[in-house]
Amino acid sequence: MKRAVRYICLVVGAVSLVLGVIGMFLPMWPTTPFLLLAAACFVRSSERLYTWLIEHERLGCYVRDYMSGRGIPRRAKVVALGTMWVTSQASWMVIMAHVGVRGWTVGYAVLLFVVAIAVHYYIGYHIPTREACSEELPEAEG
CATH class of the missing domain: 1.20.960 (Mitochondrial Import Receptor Subunit Tom20; Chain A)
Known part of the structure; x- marks a missing residue:
C-alpha cells in the first residue's frame, strides 16, 4: 500500500x-x-x-x-494583481457586449469588482512582499 x-x-x-x-x-x-x-x-x-x-x-x-x-516577490505580486484586474474587466466587457445590460450582468460586474478588491487587498497588504527570491534553502522534510 x-x-x-x-x-x-x-x-x-x-x-x-x-x-x-x-x-x-x-x-x-x-x-x-x-x-x-x-x-x-x-x-x-x-x-x-x-x-x-x-x-x-x-x-x-x-x-x-x-x-x-x-512572502511573495514584488514582481509576482504586480503581475498577479495586474493580470487579475485586466482579465476581470475584460470578462465583464465581453459579457456586456454579448448579453447587454441586464440585472444579472450588473450583479456579475459588481461581484467581479468586489472580489477583485478583496483579492487585491489580501495580496497587496496581508502577504509580505519580497524584493527577490530568498537565497536560503529549507531542509528537506520527510
Whole structure:
C-alpha cells in the first residue's frame, strides 16, 4: 500500500508541477498553489524531485518563500494583481457586449469588482512582499 501511495504522490506531484509551470504563462492560472502541491507530493514520494524543486532557480522561490513565511516577490505580486484586474474587466466587457445590460450582468460586474478588491487587498497588504527570491534553502522534510 505504501508503494501505491508513493506512486500516486509522484504522479500528482508531476502533474501539479506541469500545471504550475503553465500558470507562469497563462493569466488567471495559479502558479504557487500547484507548486506547493507538487512540493508536498514530492516530499512524500521522491526526495530527489523535492530537492530539485526547492533548489530550482525559477520555481524554488515560490515554494521557499511561502514555506518560510517570507512572502511573495514584488514582481509576482504586480503581475498577479495586474493580470487579475485586466482579465476581470475584460470578462465583464465581453459579457456586456454579448448579453447587454441586464440585472444579472450588473450583479456579475459588481461581484467581479468586489472580489477583485478583496483579492487585491489580501495580496497587496496581508502577504509580505519580497524584493527577490530568498537565497536560503529549507531542509528537506520527510
